[in-house]
Amino acid sequence: MSHFQRLEKALKKLNVTVNFERGIYRLSRPDSEATVLLPESLPLEAKAVKQLLDFAAVRQPGHEGHVCKACATPDFHPGSIAPVGSVVATTPDLVIPAAIGTDINCGIRLIATGMDQAHLAPHADACIAALRRCLLENGRNVPVPSKAFHALFEHGPEAWLAALQREGVWAGADFDRLYLEMAEAIGLDRFESAARHAPPALMPEREVVRDPQLGTVGSGNHFVELQVVDAVLDRHLAYRHGLRAGMVMVMIHSGSRDVGFYVGQRWMDRARAEWPKAVSHPESGLYGLTGPLATEYLQAMGAAARYAWANRVVLAELVREALATTAGCDGGRLIVDVPHNVVMREHGLNIHRKGATPAHAGELALIPGSMGDASYLVEGLGNADWLWSCSHGAGRRLRRQAVRASKLTDDAPYPWHCVTLREERRIEEAPSAYKPVGPVIEAQSEAGLIHPVVRLRPWVTFKA
Numbered sequence: 001m002s003h004f005q006r007l008e009k010a011l012k013k014l015n016v017t018v019n020f021e022r023g024i025y026r027l028s029r030p031d032s033e034a035t036v037l038l039p040e041s042l043p044l045e046a047k048a049v050k051q052l053l054d055f056a057a058v059r060q061p062g063h064e065g066h067v068c069k070a071c072a073t074p075d076f077h078p079g080s081i082a083p084v085g086s087v088v089a090t091t092p093d094l095v096i097p098a099a100i101g102t103d104i105n106c107g108i109r110l111i112a113t114g115m116d117q118a119h120l121a122p123h124a125d126a127c128i129a130a131l132r133r134c135l136l137e138n139g140r141n142v143p144v145p146s147k148a149f150h151a152l153f154e155h156g157p158e159a160w161l162a163a164l165q166r167e168g169v170w171a172g173a174d175f176d177r178l179y180l181e182m183a184e185a186i187g188l189d190r191f192e193s194a195a196r197h198a199p200p201a202l203m204p205e206r207e208v209v210r211d212p213q214l215g216t217v218g219s220g221n222h223f224v225e226l227q228v229v230d231a232v233l234d235r236h237l238a239y240r241h242g243l244r245a246g247m248v249m250v251m252i253h254s255g256s257r258d259v260g261f262y263v264g265q266r267w268m269d270r271a272r273a274e275w276p277k278a279v280s281h282p283e284s285g286l287y288g289l290t291g292p293l294a295t296e297y298l299q300a301m302g303a304a305a306r307y308a309w310a311n312r313v314v315l316a317e318l319v320r321e322a323l324a325t326t327a328g329c330d331g332g333r334l335i336v337d338v339p340h341n342v343v344m345r346e347h348g349l350n351i352h353r354k355g356a357t358p359a360h361a362g363e364l365a366l367i368p369g370s371m372g373d374a375s376y377l378v379e380g381l382g383n384a385d386w387l388w389s390c391s392h393g394a395g396r397r398l399r400r401q402a403v404r405a406s407k408l409t410d411d412a413p414y415p416w417h418c419v420t421l422r423e424e425r426r427i428e429e430a431p432s433a434y435k436p437v438g439p440v441i442e443a444q445s446e447a448g449l450i451h452p453v454v455r456l457r458p459w460v461t462f463k464a
Protein backbone atom coordinates (compact mmCIF):
# COMPACT_ATOMS: atom_id res chain seq x y z
CA MET A 1 0.00 0.00 0.00
CA SER A 2 1.45 3.42 -0.92
CA HIS A 3 1.94 6.18 1.68
CA PHE A 4 -0.97 8.08 0.17
CA GLN A 5 -3.30 5.06 0.33
CA ARG A 6 -2.36 4.52 3.99
CA LEU A 7 -3.04 8.16 4.73
CA GLU A 8 -6.36 8.06 2.87
CA LYS A 9 -7.39 5.03 4.93
CA ALA A 10 -6.39 6.68 8.23
CA LEU A 11 -8.23 9.87 7.27
CA LYS A 12 -11.36 7.99 6.24
CA LYS A 13 -11.65 6.76 9.82
CA LEU A 14 -11.64 10.43 10.87
CA ASN A 15 -14.35 11.22 8.33
CA VAL A 16 -11.87 13.28 6.31
CA THR A 17 -11.66 13.19 2.53
CA VAL A 18 -8.38 14.09 0.87
CA ASN A 19 -7.36 15.18 -2.58
CA PHE A 20 -3.69 15.58 -3.52
CA GLU A 21 -2.53 17.49 -6.55
CA ARG A 22 0.76 19.22 -7.37
CA GLY A 23 2.06 19.25 -3.80
CA ILE A 24 -1.20 20.47 -2.23
CA TYR A 25 -3.46 18.39 0.00
CA ARG A 26 -7.07 19.58 0.07
CA LEU A 27 -8.75 18.18 3.16
CA SER A 28 -12.39 18.31 4.10
CA ARG A 29 -14.62 17.09 6.89
CA PRO A 30 -18.34 17.82 7.27
CA ASP A 31 -17.56 20.67 9.72
CA SER A 32 -14.37 22.17 8.25
CA GLU A 33 -11.75 22.27 5.50
CA ALA A 34 -8.05 23.07 5.16
CA THR A 35 -5.14 22.93 2.71
CA VAL A 36 -1.59 21.69 3.32
CA LEU A 37 1.42 22.48 1.15
CA LEU A 38 3.72 19.48 1.33
CA PRO A 39 5.84 17.74 -1.29
CA GLU A 40 4.99 14.10 -1.97
CA SER A 41 8.38 12.98 -0.65
CA LEU A 42 7.59 14.22 2.89
CA PRO A 43 5.20 12.48 5.29
CA LEU A 44 1.77 13.83 6.26
CA GLU A 45 0.47 12.59 9.61
CA ALA A 46 -3.23 11.99 10.15
CA LYS A 47 -2.92 13.37 13.70
CA ALA A 48 -1.75 16.76 12.40
CA VAL A 49 -4.60 16.80 9.87
CA LYS A 50 -7.13 16.17 12.62
CA GLN A 51 -5.62 18.95 14.76
CA LEU A 52 -5.80 21.43 11.87
CA LEU A 53 -9.40 20.54 10.95
CA ASP A 54 -10.39 20.81 14.63
CA PHE A 55 -9.09 24.39 14.66
CA ALA A 56 -10.84 25.17 11.40
CA ALA A 57 -14.07 24.00 13.06
CA VAL A 58 -13.94 26.28 16.15
CA ARG A 59 -17.21 28.19 16.71
CA GLN A 60 -18.43 30.27 19.65
CA PRO A 61 -22.06 29.62 20.59
CA GLY A 62 -24.30 32.63 19.99
CA HIS A 63 -21.52 34.52 18.22
CA GLU A 64 -20.90 35.23 14.57
CA GLY A 65 -17.10 35.15 14.78
CA HIS A 66 -15.71 32.25 12.78
CA VAL A 67 -12.66 30.72 11.13
CA CYS A 68 -12.28 32.01 7.56
CA LYS A 69 -9.42 29.80 6.40
CA ALA A 70 -6.95 27.21 7.72
CA CYS A 71 -3.80 26.07 5.96
CA ALA A 72 -0.38 24.62 6.70
CA THR A 73 3.17 25.02 5.40
CA PRO A 74 5.57 22.12 4.63
CA ASP A 75 6.99 21.99 8.20
CA PHE A 76 3.51 20.77 9.22
CA HIS A 77 3.47 18.11 11.94
CA PRO A 78 1.46 17.35 15.10
CA GLY A 79 1.94 19.71 18.02
CA SER A 80 0.62 19.93 21.54
CA ILE A 81 -3.02 20.92 20.79
CA ALA A 82 -2.32 23.02 17.66
CA PRO A 83 -0.31 21.48 14.83
CA VAL A 84 3.06 23.06 14.03
CA GLY A 85 3.19 24.83 10.67
CA SER A 86 -0.43 25.96 10.84
CA VAL A 87 -2.04 29.26 9.91
CA VAL A 88 -5.64 29.95 10.93
CA ALA A 89 -7.45 33.16 9.93
CA THR A 90 -10.51 34.22 11.93
CA THR A 91 -12.83 37.19 11.76
CA PRO A 92 -11.45 40.08 13.90
CA ASP A 93 -13.93 39.40 16.71
CA LEU A 94 -12.66 35.87 17.43
CA VAL A 95 -9.32 34.66 18.85
CA ILE A 96 -8.30 31.11 19.73
CA PRO A 97 -5.53 31.18 22.38
CA ALA A 98 -4.67 27.48 21.90
CA ALA A 99 -3.98 28.11 18.21
CA ILE A 100 -0.65 29.74 19.09
CA GLY A 101 0.11 27.83 22.29
CA THR A 102 2.19 28.92 25.25
CA ASP A 103 5.53 29.94 23.72
CA ILE A 104 4.10 33.26 22.56
CA ASN A 105 6.28 34.94 19.92
CA CYS A 106 8.77 32.14 19.78
CA GLY A 107 10.82 33.42 16.88
CA ILE A 108 14.13 33.64 15.11
CA ARG A 109 16.65 36.47 14.90
CA LEU A 110 19.51 36.68 12.42
CA ILE A 111 22.62 38.81 12.89
CA ALA A 112 25.45 39.37 10.41
CA THR A 113 28.79 39.52 12.25
CA GLY A 114 30.55 41.09 9.24
CA MET A 115 33.48 38.69 9.85
CA ASP A 116 34.48 35.85 7.54
CA GLN A 117 34.80 32.33 8.90
CA ALA A 118 38.52 32.36 7.99
CA HIS A 119 39.06 35.36 10.30
CA LEU A 120 36.96 34.02 13.15
CA ALA A 121 38.34 30.43 13.00
CA PRO A 122 41.59 31.15 14.93
CA HIS A 123 39.47 32.53 17.82
CA ALA A 124 36.84 29.79 17.61
CA ASP A 125 37.85 27.90 20.80
CA ALA A 126 37.81 31.05 22.97
CA CYS A 127 34.61 32.19 21.36
CA ILE A 128 32.86 28.84 21.91
CA ALA A 129 34.01 28.77 25.56
CA ALA A 130 32.65 32.28 26.16
CA LEU A 131 29.33 31.47 24.49
CA ARG A 132 29.06 28.21 26.40
CA ARG A 133 29.51 30.13 29.68
CA CYS A 134 26.89 32.77 29.03
CA LEU A 135 24.34 30.67 27.11
CA LEU A 136 24.54 27.27 28.81
CA GLU A 137 26.29 27.62 32.16
CA ASN A 138 24.21 30.45 33.53
CA GLY A 139 27.25 32.72 33.41
CA ARG A 140 25.19 35.58 32.02
CA ASN A 141 24.97 38.90 33.70
CA VAL A 142 21.47 40.16 32.97
CA PRO A 143 20.10 42.11 35.90
CA VAL A 144 16.36 42.58 35.50
CA PRO A 145 15.10 45.37 37.72
CA SER A 146 11.40 44.95 38.26
CA LYS A 147 10.77 48.58 37.24
CA ALA A 148 12.12 47.79 33.79
CA PHE A 149 10.04 44.65 33.70
CA HIS A 150 6.78 46.41 34.41
CA ALA A 151 7.66 49.23 32.02
CA LEU A 152 7.96 46.62 29.26
CA PHE A 153 4.56 45.11 29.99
CA GLU A 154 2.67 48.34 30.52
CA HIS A 155 4.35 50.82 28.18
CA GLY A 156 6.37 48.85 25.65
CA PRO A 157 9.98 48.33 24.65
CA GLU A 158 11.12 51.94 24.62
CA ALA A 159 10.00 52.39 28.21
CA TRP A 160 11.83 49.14 29.04
CA LEU A 161 15.10 50.39 27.56
CA ALA A 162 14.68 53.82 29.20
CA ALA A 163 14.16 52.10 32.58
CA LEU A 164 17.31 49.99 32.06
CA GLN A 165 19.26 53.16 31.33
CA ARG A 166 17.84 54.94 34.39
CA GLU A 167 18.69 51.93 36.57
CA GLY A 168 22.25 51.89 35.20
CA VAL A 169 21.93 48.38 33.76
CA TRP A 170 24.34 47.55 30.90
CA ALA A 171 26.10 50.89 31.16
CA GLY A 172 28.49 49.73 28.41
CA ALA A 173 25.80 48.79 25.90
CA ASP A 174 25.05 50.81 22.79
CA PHE A 175 21.53 51.91 23.70
CA ASP A 176 21.02 53.86 20.47
CA ARG A 177 21.40 50.62 18.55
CA LEU A 178 19.15 48.76 21.00
CA TYR A 179 16.35 51.32 20.53
CA LEU A 180 16.68 51.01 16.77
CA GLU A 181 16.74 47.23 16.76
CA MET A 182 13.83 46.93 19.11
CA ALA A 183 11.86 49.38 16.98
CA GLU A 184 12.73 47.35 13.89
CA ALA A 185 11.38 44.17 15.46
CA ILE A 186 8.31 45.96 16.74
CA GLY A 187 7.84 47.33 13.22
CA LEU A 188 6.59 43.81 12.56
CA ASP A 189 4.19 44.27 15.45
CA ARG A 190 0.87 44.15 13.65
CA PHE A 191 -1.11 43.65 16.79
CA GLU A 192 -4.58 44.98 17.00
CA SER A 193 -4.22 48.53 18.38
CA ALA A 194 -5.77 47.65 21.76
CA ALA A 195 -3.01 45.06 22.20
CA ARG A 196 -0.16 47.53 22.46
CA HIS A 197 -0.31 47.97 26.24
CA ALA A 198 -1.30 45.47 28.91
CA PRO A 199 -2.88 46.55 32.21
CA PRO A 200 -0.82 45.09 35.10
CA ALA A 201 -3.68 42.83 36.20
CA LEU A 202 -3.32 40.81 33.01
CA MET A 203 0.33 40.04 33.47
CA PRO A 204 2.21 37.62 35.76
CA GLU A 205 2.43 38.31 39.49
CA ARG A 206 5.76 39.38 40.88
CA GLU A 207 6.69 35.89 42.10
CA VAL A 208 6.50 34.53 38.57
CA VAL A 209 8.99 37.12 37.35
CA ARG A 210 11.27 37.21 40.40
CA ASP A 211 13.77 34.92 38.71
CA PRO A 212 13.12 36.03 35.18
CA GLN A 213 14.37 33.94 32.33
CA LEU A 214 15.22 36.98 30.25
CA GLY A 215 18.37 36.20 28.24
CA THR A 216 17.93 32.41 28.34
CA VAL A 217 17.58 30.28 25.23
CA GLY A 218 15.15 27.64 26.50
CA SER A 219 15.51 23.95 25.96
CA GLY A 220 15.29 21.41 23.13
CA ASN A 221 14.62 22.82 19.72
CA HIS A 222 15.67 26.37 20.74
CA PHE A 223 19.21 27.31 19.85
CA VAL A 224 21.90 29.87 19.22
CA GLU A 225 23.89 28.95 16.14
CA LEU A 226 26.97 30.31 14.42
CA GLN A 227 26.40 29.85 10.69
CA VAL A 228 28.29 30.69 7.52
CA VAL A 229 26.85 32.11 4.30
CA ASP A 230 27.23 29.07 2.07
CA ALA A 231 25.60 30.24 -1.16
CA VAL A 232 24.27 33.55 -2.40
CA LEU A 233 21.01 32.74 -4.20
CA ASP A 234 19.93 36.28 -5.08
CA ARG A 235 22.93 38.53 -5.68
CA HIS A 236 21.02 41.80 -5.57
CA LEU A 237 19.15 41.09 -2.36
CA ALA A 238 22.24 39.64 -0.65
CA TYR A 239 24.17 42.78 -1.61
CA ARG A 240 21.37 45.02 -0.36
CA HIS A 241 21.56 43.31 3.02
CA GLY A 242 25.37 43.38 3.08
CA LEU A 243 25.81 39.59 2.89
CA ARG A 244 28.58 37.71 1.09
CA ALA A 245 29.70 34.08 0.88
CA GLY A 246 31.85 33.02 3.85
CA MET A 247 30.41 35.59 6.30
CA VAL A 248 29.65 34.33 9.81
CA MET A 249 26.05 34.83 10.96
CA VAL A 250 24.34 34.28 14.30
CA MET A 251 20.88 32.72 14.37
CA ILE A 252 18.90 32.87 17.63
CA HIS A 253 15.74 30.81 18.17
CA SER A 254 13.97 31.53 21.45
CA GLY A 255 10.62 32.71 22.81
CA SER A 256 8.83 34.30 25.75
CA ARG A 257 9.92 31.69 28.32
CA ASP A 258 8.05 31.75 31.65
CA VAL A 259 6.03 34.88 30.79
CA GLY A 260 4.58 33.40 27.59
CA PHE A 261 3.83 30.17 29.36
CA TYR A 262 1.94 32.03 32.09
CA VAL A 263 -0.11 34.10 29.64
CA GLY A 264 -0.79 31.28 27.18
CA GLN A 265 -1.87 28.77 29.83
CA ARG A 266 -3.96 31.30 31.77
CA TRP A 267 -5.93 32.30 28.71
CA MET A 268 -6.45 28.78 27.40
CA ASP A 269 -7.90 27.92 30.84
CA ARG A 270 -9.98 31.07 30.82
CA ALA A 271 -11.38 30.37 27.35
CA ARG A 272 -12.52 26.95 28.61
CA ALA A 273 -14.01 28.42 31.79
CA GLU A 274 -16.01 30.99 29.79
CA TRP A 275 -17.78 28.33 27.69
CA PRO A 276 -21.57 28.72 28.24
CA LYS A 277 -22.86 26.29 30.88
CA ALA A 278 -25.91 25.32 28.85
CA VAL A 279 -23.88 24.19 25.82
CA SER A 280 -21.97 20.91 25.70
CA HIS A 281 -18.22 21.32 25.35
CA PRO A 282 -16.64 20.74 21.92
CA GLU A 283 -15.12 17.27 21.54
CA SER A 284 -11.82 18.80 20.41
CA GLY A 285 -11.46 20.74 23.67
CA LEU A 286 -10.79 23.92 21.66
CA TYR A 287 -12.27 27.24 22.72
CA GLY A 288 -12.30 30.71 21.27
CA LEU A 289 -12.71 34.13 22.91
CA THR A 290 -14.86 37.03 21.79
CA GLY A 291 -15.69 40.57 22.95
CA PRO A 292 -13.80 42.18 25.88
CA LEU A 293 -12.15 38.86 26.79
CA ALA A 294 -10.66 38.59 23.31
CA THR A 295 -9.29 42.14 23.70
CA GLU A 296 -7.77 41.29 27.09
CA TYR A 297 -6.16 38.17 25.65
CA LEU A 298 -4.65 40.20 22.80
CA GLN A 299 -3.29 42.74 25.32
CA ALA A 300 -1.64 40.04 27.44
CA MET A 301 -0.37 38.22 24.33
CA GLY A 302 1.10 41.47 22.98
CA ALA A 303 3.01 42.07 26.23
CA ALA A 304 4.30 38.47 26.26
CA ALA A 305 5.36 38.91 22.63
CA ARG A 306 7.32 42.05 23.54
CA TYR A 307 8.97 40.07 26.31
CA ALA A 308 10.07 37.49 23.69
CA TRP A 309 11.54 40.26 21.53
CA ALA A 310 13.35 41.64 24.57
CA ASN A 311 14.62 38.13 25.29
CA ARG A 312 16.10 37.79 21.79
CA VAL A 313 17.58 41.31 22.05
CA VAL A 314 19.28 40.34 25.33
CA LEU A 315 20.52 37.03 23.87
CA ALA A 316 21.93 38.91 20.88
CA GLU A 317 23.73 41.31 23.27
CA LEU A 318 25.28 38.35 25.11
CA VAL A 319 26.52 36.86 21.84
CA ARG A 320 27.86 40.22 20.66
CA GLU A 321 29.78 40.68 23.89
CA ALA A 322 31.33 37.19 23.58
CA LEU A 323 32.32 37.76 19.94
CA ALA A 324 33.74 41.19 20.71
CA THR A 325 35.91 40.08 23.64
CA THR A 326 37.18 36.86 22.07
CA ALA A 327 37.41 37.68 18.35
CA GLY A 328 37.38 41.47 18.18
CA CYS A 329 34.11 41.41 16.25
CA ASP A 330 32.58 44.88 16.41
CA GLY A 331 28.84 45.16 16.72
CA GLY A 332 27.16 42.89 14.27
CA ARG A 333 24.08 43.93 12.33
CA LEU A 334 20.49 42.80 12.73
CA ILE A 335 19.18 41.32 9.49
CA VAL A 336 15.73 40.30 10.67
CA ASP A 337 13.77 39.03 13.67
CA VAL A 338 10.67 37.01 12.82
CA PRO A 339 7.92 35.68 15.12
CA HIS A 340 6.30 32.29 14.51
CA ASN A 341 3.78 31.82 17.37
CA VAL A 342 1.53 34.83 17.50
CA VAL A 343 -1.83 36.33 16.49
CA MET A 344 -1.56 39.39 14.25
CA ARG A 345 -4.17 41.62 12.66
CA GLU A 346 -3.49 41.42 8.93
CA HIS A 347 -5.81 42.23 6.01
CA GLY A 348 -8.63 42.77 8.52
CA LEU A 349 -8.34 39.22 9.93
CA ASN A 350 -6.81 37.67 13.06
CA ILE A 351 -4.02 35.54 11.63
CA HIS A 352 -3.00 32.85 14.13
CA ARG A 353 0.39 31.36 13.26
CA LYS A 354 1.75 28.40 15.18
CA GLY A 355 5.16 27.49 13.81
CA ALA A 356 4.63 29.59 10.70
CA THR A 357 6.22 32.90 9.71
CA PRO A 358 4.75 36.05 8.16
CA ALA A 359 5.94 36.27 4.54
CA HIS A 360 4.35 39.41 3.10
CA ALA A 361 5.69 40.69 -0.21
CA GLY A 362 9.21 42.04 0.19
CA GLU A 363 9.55 41.03 3.88
CA LEU A 364 12.49 38.92 4.99
CA ALA A 365 11.83 35.59 6.73
CA LEU A 366 13.99 32.79 8.12
CA ILE A 367 13.69 29.04 7.53
CA PRO A 368 16.14 27.01 9.62
CA GLY A 369 16.77 23.34 8.83
CA SER A 370 18.56 21.63 11.74
CA MET A 371 21.95 21.73 13.42
CA GLY A 372 23.28 19.58 10.54
CA ASP A 373 21.30 20.97 7.62
CA ALA A 374 21.16 24.33 5.84
CA SER A 375 19.05 27.31 6.93
CA TYR A 376 17.70 29.98 4.57
CA LEU A 377 17.15 33.70 4.56
CA VAL A 378 14.21 34.25 2.20
CA GLU A 379 12.04 37.07 0.96
CA GLY A 380 8.27 36.71 1.26
CA LEU A 381 6.10 36.92 -1.86
CA GLY A 382 2.84 37.71 -0.03
CA ASN A 383 0.81 34.72 -1.21
CA ALA A 384 -2.79 35.19 -0.02
CA ASP A 385 -3.64 31.50 -0.73
CA TRP A 386 -1.22 30.65 2.09
CA LEU A 387 -2.30 33.55 4.30
CA TRP A 388 0.86 35.62 3.62
CA SER A 389 2.99 33.04 5.41
CA CYS A 390 5.82 30.58 4.98
CA SER A 391 7.24 27.73 7.07
CA HIS A 392 9.25 28.51 10.22
CA GLY A 393 11.66 25.62 9.66
CA ALA A 394 11.95 22.21 8.09
CA GLY A 395 9.73 20.73 10.81
CA ARG A 396 10.12 17.64 12.93
CA ARG A 397 9.99 14.27 11.16
CA LEU A 398 10.26 12.12 14.28
CA ARG A 399 8.92 12.82 17.75
CA ARG A 400 11.46 12.99 20.57
CA GLN A 401 10.44 9.63 21.95
CA ALA A 402 10.86 7.97 18.57
CA VAL A 403 14.26 9.60 18.08
CA ARG A 404 15.48 8.39 21.48
CA ALA A 405 14.35 4.88 20.61
CA SER A 406 16.12 4.98 17.26
CA LYS A 407 19.35 6.32 18.84
CA LEU A 408 20.17 8.75 16.05
CA THR A 409 23.35 10.68 16.79
CA ASP A 410 25.57 13.33 15.32
CA ASP A 411 28.79 11.56 16.33
CA ALA A 412 30.25 11.34 12.84
CA PRO A 413 32.99 13.89 12.01
CA TYR A 414 30.69 16.46 10.44
CA PRO A 415 31.73 20.05 9.69
CA TRP A 416 29.12 21.21 12.22
CA HIS A 417 29.31 20.87 15.95
CA CYS A 418 26.76 20.89 18.79
CA VAL A 419 27.67 22.33 22.20
CA THR A 420 25.34 21.19 24.96
CA LEU A 421 25.40 20.19 28.62
CA ARG A 422 22.77 17.49 28.04
CA GLU A 423 23.87 14.53 26.01
CA GLU A 424 20.29 13.51 25.20
CA ARG A 425 19.95 16.71 23.14
CA ARG A 426 22.38 15.34 20.54
CA ILE A 427 20.02 12.43 20.02
CA GLU A 428 16.67 14.25 20.25
CA GLU A 429 17.90 17.06 18.03
CA ALA A 430 19.91 14.97 15.56
CA PRO A 431 19.45 16.30 12.02
CA SER A 432 17.66 13.13 10.95
CA ALA A 433 14.91 13.95 13.50
CA TYR A 434 13.95 16.82 11.14
CA LYS A 435 12.66 16.83 7.58
CA PRO A 436 15.30 17.66 4.93
CA VAL A 437 15.08 21.42 4.39
CA GLY A 438 15.77 21.27 0.62
CA PRO A 439 12.31 20.01 -0.46
CA VAL A 440 10.67 22.33 2.11
CA ILE A 441 12.29 25.35 0.42
CA GLU A 442 11.66 24.09 -3.11
CA ALA A 443 7.96 23.46 -2.47
CA GLN A 444 7.46 26.99 -1.14
CA SER A 445 9.47 28.62 -3.93
CA GLU A 446 7.51 26.73 -6.57
CA ALA A 447 4.17 27.57 -4.96
CA GLY A 448 5.10 31.27 -4.86
CA LEU A 449 5.38 31.80 -1.07
CA ILE A 450 9.07 32.73 -0.91
CA HIS A 451 12.16 33.66 -2.84
CA PRO A 452 15.44 32.38 -1.30
CA VAL A 453 18.17 35.02 -0.72
CA VAL A 454 21.09 33.14 0.89
CA ARG A 455 21.72 29.63 2.12
CA LEU A 456 23.50 29.31 5.49
CA ARG A 457 25.44 26.27 6.67
CA PRO A 458 25.60 25.41 10.39
CA TRP A 459 28.97 25.73 12.14
CA VAL A 460 28.48 25.61 15.94
CA THR A 461 25.07 25.14 17.60
CA PHE A 462 24.42 25.82 21.30
CA LYS A 463 21.49 23.89 22.78
CA ALA A 464 20.46 24.02 26.42
Ligand SMILES: Nc1nc2c(ncn2[C@@H]2O[C@H](COP(=O)(O)O)[C@@H](O)[C@H]2O)c(=O)[nH]1
Pocket residue numbers: 075084106221222223225253355368369370371372373374375392393394395396429434458461
Ligand atom coordinates in the same frame (compact mmCIF):
# COMPACT_ATOMS: atom_id res chain seq x y z
N1 LIG B 1 19.58 25.71 12.08
C1 LIG B 1 18.95 24.97 13.01
N2 LIG B 1 17.64 24.71 12.87
C2 LIG B 1 17.02 23.98 13.81
C3 LIG B 1 17.69 23.47 14.94
N3 LIG B 1 16.79 22.81 15.72
C4 LIG B 1 15.60 22.91 15.10
N4 LIG B 1 15.73 23.62 13.95
C5 LIG B 1 14.69 24.03 13.00
O1 LIG B 1 13.98 25.09 13.60
C6 LIG B 1 12.59 24.85 13.56
C7 LIG B 1 12.11 25.32 14.89
O2 LIG B 1 10.95 24.72 15.23
P1 LIG B 1 10.07 24.98 16.54
O3 LIG B 1 8.80 24.27 16.20
O4 LIG B 1 10.81 24.41 17.66
O5 LIG B 1 9.88 26.44 16.68
C8 LIG B 1 12.42 23.34 13.34
O6 LIG B 1 11.31 23.08 12.53
C9 LIG B 1 13.71 22.94 12.66
O7 LIG B 1 13.56 22.83 11.27
C10 LIG B 1 19.09 23.76 15.05
O8 LIG B 1 19.75 23.37 16.02
N5 LIG B 1 19.66 24.50 14.09
Ligand SMILES: [Mn+2]
Pocket residue numbers: 103106107222254255
Ligand atom coordinates in the same frame (compact mmCIF):
# COMPACT_ATOMS: atom_id res chain seq x y z
MN1 LIG C 1 9.61 27.94 21.23
Ligand SMILES: [Mn+2]
Pocket residue numbers: 106107253255340
Ligand atom coordinates in the same frame (compact mmCIF):
# COMPACT_ATOMS: atom_id res chain seq x y z
MN1 LIG D 1 10.01 28.14 17.88
